[in-house]
Amino acid sequence: MALVGDGIPGRGHLRRLVAHGRKVFGLGVWLGRVTDSRRAPRTAARLIATTVFYTGLLRIRSFNALEPRLGEKPFLGLVGARLDQERLCSVDTVGRCLCRMDPSSVRAVVIAMLAKAERNKVFREGWHGALRYVAIDGWEPFCSRHRHCPECLVRRVKVKAKDDSVVEVLEYYHRYAVALLIDERFDLVVDIEPLLPKDLRPVCVKGKGPTARLVKACLDEGEQTAATRLLKRVHETFGWIDVVVTDALYANGPFLTTVEALGMGAVVVARKETDEPLREALHQWADQAPHRVVEDAKARERIALWDCRDIETLMSYQGKIRCVRGSVTRLNRPEEDPSTWCMLVTGQATRLAPEKVLAVARARWHIENTAFHQWTTRWALAHVFRHHPQALRSLFWLFFAAYNLLTLFQYLHLRSYGRDCGKGVTRTLSRLVDLMLDELARSTGLDWDTS
Numbered sequence: 001m002a003l004v005g006d007g008i009p010g011r012g013h014l015r016r017l018v019a020h021g022r023k024v025f026g027l028g029v030w031l032g033r034v035t036d037s038r039r040a041p042r043t044a045a046r047l048i049a050t051t052v053f054y055t056g057l058l059r060i061r062s063f064n065a066l067e068p069r070l071g072e073k074p075f076l077g078l079v080g081a082r083l084d085q086e087r088l089c090s091v092d093t094v095g096r097c098l099c100r101m102d103p104s105s106v107r108a109v110v111i112a113m114l115a116k117a118e119r120n121k122v123f124r125e126g127w128h129g130a131l132r133y134v135a136i137d138g139w140e141p142f143c144s145r146h147r148h149c150p151e152c153l154v155r156r157v158k159v160k161a162k163d164d165s166v167v168e169v170l171e172y173y174h175r176y177a178v179a180l181l182i183d184e185r186f187d188l189v190v191d192i193e194p195l196l197p198k199d200l201r202p203v204c205v206k207g208k209g210p211t212a213r214l215v216k217a218c219l220d221e222g223e224q225t226a227a228t229r230l231l232k233r234v235h236e237t238f239g240w241i242d243v244v245v246t247d248a249l250y251a252n253g254p255f256l257t258t259v260e261a262l263g264m265g266a267v268v269v270a271r272k273e274t275d276e277p278l279r280e281a282l283h284q285w286a287d288q289a290p291h292r293v294v295e296d297a298k299a300r301e302r303i304a305l306w307d308c309r310d311i312e313t314l315m316s317y318q319g320k321i322r323c324v325r326g327s328v329t330r331l332n333r334p335e336e337d338p339s340t341w342c343m344l345v346t347g348q349a350t351r352l353a354p355e356k357v358l359a360v361a362r363a364r365w366h367i368e369n370t371a372f373h374q375w376t377t378r379w380a381l382a383h384v385f386r387h388h389p390q391a392l393r394s395l396f397w398l399f400f401a402a403y404n405l406l407t408l409f410q411y412l413h414l415r416s417y418g419r420d421c422g423k424g425v426t427r428t429l430s431r432l433v434d435l436m437l438d439e440l441a442r443s444t445g446l447d448w449d450t451s
């Protein structure tokens with residue numbers, strides 16, 4: 001097979017990707033099941049969902065950029081619309097439909113794709129310790145000082161005024177807890193959950209019996225509250241995911257208790273040396289030489305490890321927690337201070353060797369580097385196509401379905417999307433999208449439905 005550009009073989013990628021999406025993942029069927037609540041619409045929700053899906057896949061950066069495409073035969077053919085019409089609809093219609101889409105019907109596209117990949121044994125071997133890992137983290141795609149919607153969170157920020165004085169202004173933003181399946185081959189989006197502003201948070205009952213009273217929240221929701229809802233749903237939907245990986249925000253008893261109640265394991269980065277159980281572990285390790293030293297020739301690193309099982313000093317967690325510390329020295333930079341990581345480990349993850357615990361915790365950067373950075377710089381996810389809570393969620397779901405399909409396609413068909421590609425991964429994906437856009441421009445509009 002001929003190689004072009006960045007090692008991407010052959011041509012006809014878009015055709016193969018469409019065929020792969022349809023045949024392997026039933027993409028046409030699932031996009032066809034997307035519904036909305038518009039009355040007697042002239043353009044069906046499935047066509048608009050498919051349009052937004054390909055807007056994400058082909059990285060069309062705005063509704064302005066999408067507008068001319070809605071009248072082009074190749075694009076109409078790609079989304080499965082009739083070719084004898086002048087244009088599919090206006091971008092206003094796309095926006096209106098997104099506001100009215102049933103989010104569960106859109107989320108089902110992503111769920112179906114992951115469930116099918118699992119049935120096809122894509123994740124069979126797992127990663128370290130043959131376990132499947134999901135990283136959870138907070139993501140803030142955009143903020144605005146002017147426009148807002150009922151689901152916007154709000155904060156006060158200090159800005160410099162024209163006369164150089166400092167003034168406080170309100171800033172509106174959306175934040176989501178995101179779950180990403182991580183392993184050495186690829187990262188796939190599993191689920192997202194918005195953080196709710198205070199007036200949309202559920203009213204809770206304080207006290208018991210006749211003195212009980214309903215209490216409205218006085219603060220916007222914290223990330224852990226949304227992440228807990230998210231993790232429960234992830235576990236309900238994808239029971240085969242074994243371990244959750246998080247940053248230090250989650251190094252607390254209530255979160256570890258939630259994870260344990262779900263029967264999952266946890267690898268949580270711990271930073272605060274004064275907080276239990278890290279405090280106790282550091283106390284025990286104080287004068288001890290490393291319990292284990294590992295040299296990784298490929299990564300050019302020497303890793304010193306300390307390991308302490310069965311710590312029970314965290315009062316808000318009924319169980320034993322393992323603490324691991326890894327100190328990493330770069331072999332080609334011996335003059336540098338080593339970088340040190342501490343992790344809390346529970347459940348099934350406790351069977352990992354300490355260097356594997358460290359590898360899993362360090363893999364959490366995928367979610368920030370590969371996913372969040374790529375979404376913002378390459379996927380136009382920071383652009384607000386339509387500022388409306390439901391429209392945002394539906395658009396993210398469709399873009400994430402496109403992201404997952406492209407990632408799986410590249411791994412399964414091109415095999416060029418390994419960690420071996422290092423920093424080239426994002427560039428390779430961009431090159432692939434460019435080739436697909438060329439291919440679309442040359443197509444006649446009739447040749448996509450190969451199912």
Ligand SMILES: [Zn+2]
Pocket residue numbers: 148149150151152153172173174387388389
């Ligand atoms: Zn908003």
